[in-house]
Amino acid sequence: MSKLREHWSSRFGFIMATLGSAVGLGILWKFPYTVGENGGGLFLLTYLICLIVVGIPLFMAELVIGRSTQRAAVGAYGALDTKGKGWKATGWFGVLSSFLIMSFYSVIAGWGMSYILMSLSGFYEGLSLDEVGVAFKEISSSGGISLLWHFIFTLITMSIVFGGVRKGIEFWTKHMTRILLILLFGFFLYGIGLSGFSDAVSFIFKPDASEFTVTGALEALGLAFWTLSIGQGIMISYGSYMRREESIPSMAGIIGGSVLVVSILAALTIFPIVFTFGAKPEAGYGLIFETLPLLFSQLPAPMILSTVFFTLFVFTALTSAIPLIEVVATNLMEQYNITRKKAVMMVGIGTFTFGIPSAFAKTPHIFPEWDAIYGMNFLETINVLVSNWIIPIGGLLSAVFVGWFMDKKVCLEELNTSKWLFRVWYFFIRYLVPLMILLIIAEKSGLIG
């Protein structure tokens, strides 16, 4: 590879990009509704365990794979698989995940964009609480409008990725993530004063064993993967842009800690709203759209607040979507030797097209028989497929590869840290991570009780 690889201009840039990827996708959108669907307290604990036992070790492993090879996922596994045993396929798992996620995520981000426009057009004027809540149903069941926003969002993401690592990704995410975090904290502070705050706290933190079912474990695992942006080839790519001097373990610690704090912050922002206004925690992937407008409608200057919030939501959706397209594109660029422009175009068209049924998922216009065959709509199906299966299995393969087939020396070099820490990490990757993932899969498939 003769072309000089781009690198992050600073450690802060890398942290912001990674956090930005995690915040929009995992923390603001997926984390709250998944916690809501699975009954709070005990689920949060499971999530925490998954984060520490599986998430952080794998996060470090992906950075190692990326930085040591200076390649994107597929090429990285290919380079490390010195005996040519076919581990490259593991890289493709991540690429597939990113592709599939982008296809429906841009539909969801598109709804966010719609809310910006709705806010600006005076949506909140004179509406009752019920009507505000119902608005989401209207937009999600309008296939044509969903498709339009889906298209626009995909286009914007593509154009940023065209710009490359520094000018595109790092530049935009640095600013957007910073502003979102400030805003989030502001909303959180406001939320403390809401009547539903104490309910929210007990919902989130109090373990209620009756609510937590065994299926929750797989969702918790999937959530841990999402909030750390692992299993999607993203951290491998981001690792490949890292400089040799950076310490991977401290990066993992910083990001892991930040993710945890921001996740809980987001939950403590959204759930007080849910409980104050009597919305349902189990609402599903539309939770953020159904709850936040309720809050805004009760505040002074709802239009400004709502516009600002959803603009930031879209910004962070972008910081999550950018790596998704980036990952698929760079892997194509490296494997098939095509230009960035061409690769990004192909990926953008691909994810847009594949996302069309997702845009129409709540309408009867495309694949009307889908729900009867799969038990859930198209968007949910792809979501479940990727979150519960493709990503965890990819993670399993990753861990097995790093722990058993990869040259240990590479890990030692990249994780230039204390012997004790390395041994712990290596033990986790070798045994605990695969075991945990297998156990959870076995539980989900009914093999063990």
Added chain:
Amino acid sequence: MREHWSSRLGFLFAAVGSAVGLGVLWKFPYTVGKNGGGFFLLAYILCVILIGIPVLIGELMLGRRAQRAAIGAFQKKWQIAGYFGVVSSFLIMSFYSIIAGWGISYIVMSLTGFYQSLGDKSIAGVFELLSHAGGITIFWSFFFTAITMGIVMVGVRKGVEYWSRIMTRTLFVLLIILFVSGLRLSGFEQAVRFIFVPDPGAFTFSSALEALGLAFFTLSLGQGIMISYGSYLSKKEKIPVMAGVIGISVILAAILASLTIFPVIFTFDLSPQAGQGLIFKTLPYLFAQMPGSLVLSTLFFTLFVFTALTSAIPFIEVVATNIMELKGWSRKKAVIVTAMLTFVIGIPCALAPSGALFSNWTALYTMNFMETIESLVFIWFVPLAGLLTTIYIGWAFNKEEAFSELHGSSRRFMLAWHFMMRYFIPLTIILIILQKSGVIDVDSWF
């Protein structure tokens, strides 16, 4: 410079993967039982050895000698043989991707854990829903075609060989896992008896011909595939040995597949019925009754899809490389055009069960669009391709040239092989064609 397989194993995995297709996985199991168990199995094995392997040797030899894909491997006047094969591959791919697409759908259905919660009638009903949902069927078929296309586009080594290796290996591992999990089932013994114990009453001469036809198809013969794969084979490999290994692998896979599927059926006291119904209606229902149904079901349909993929890859490969050679196109262009065309032809197939397109078809042709293409290919094109190939090799092709390609075997073996190619095999293929097209009925002779 023509690409070549990077190793002997690479070729074997690709060839075995191609051969072990849906024909081995489901057509063989239900045909065994219907036609007299042990006798049929014996007949099948004999046919593979006496007919299948010689023809396989012939196709590999042709390809390697000519270093060309199917059409170009034949001399001018005989190229029609190549055309029959290539067109067969093209047509098969168009409906194969539909069935494989259903397989992918069943993987997703297994993973969402939904169909397992339905009652038996509803499970069968889900397949009705799926096969009649034209849009969804086309969606999955497109996905499958796109994956196949992506793999073939990369080339022989990094694409075909690399992925065939992974998938054929995984295929056999999955088959063994499923087989082992079936050992404990109560229906296992009955399955063994069903497959191995000879039942003279059910075995007729048409059964013998059925075994013959099956031996032919399950070795990917008459489709231009083994000619293409042979053209990538290095000169130092011994073709008869390769053919033997492939033949035996196919037999093993066929037996394993039967011993995997039938224990499940017999445990629940059902009678094995033919066709897609078995795979998509009966088996899912049975999986749902077993512990760990999600895993079993997912593994089985993953096996199904991998089997289909390793067979679909050569379909597109064959058509594309022939186009490349005839028209001088790049691999990328040829593969994309081929994939798109098979997909387009597949659309009426996808819509066939629901009758959404060409609704008068069945009235005119006595079977729906997809079935029509299937019969055209399996009754006429493939046997004709095979017939012309064997006659070409037995009569028109220079004997000593052929023998020099089959280095490493004794002269006696080569002469015996040549005799088969000249007389015995063409005769039997003619018999198959006449029987399958209904011109004759061998059972009535006896």
